[in-house]
Amino acid sequence: MTTVAFLSVAPVTEDSMASEVAKAVAALDDFDVAYETTPMGTTIEADDAATVFAAAQAAHDAVDGDRVSTFLKVDDKRTAVTTAESKVDRVEEELGHEARSNRD
Template structure:
């Protein structure tokens, strides 16, 4: 996969956003993408930019709120293929350890 993005979709509300965020994540299942949700957003991988943008748009539309805030940061590496896991592996190699620390 060559297009990787960090997607954050959230309703602008006072209460818990979990139910609406879950709708956004679930909308990704309709597309040929892989994804991993973390506390700050969802990392999406797709074979091409059009698929990624369609999935992100569907996630945005899935949130039922008067106001929705969406942030999409795209890494479209056009000269070679690189997965999200490979990007993390490169950082861990530079660190000489896992890039995670438990509190």
């Protein structure tokens, strides 16, 4: 996979956004993408940017509301194959430990 993106889609509301965010994430299942949802958004991997854009559009359209906020950041690496996992692995190599901490 050569395109890695970060997507955040949410209705502008003071109520819980979970059900609408779930609709956005479910929309990704209709596309040939791998994804992982985090508390702040969803990392998407695809073979090309066009697939990412189409999936992001579907996620945006899946959310109900008078106002929907969508953020999409795309890394379209055209000369090499990469994955989100390999990007994190490289950072962890530099750190010498996992790129996370426990607040406990």
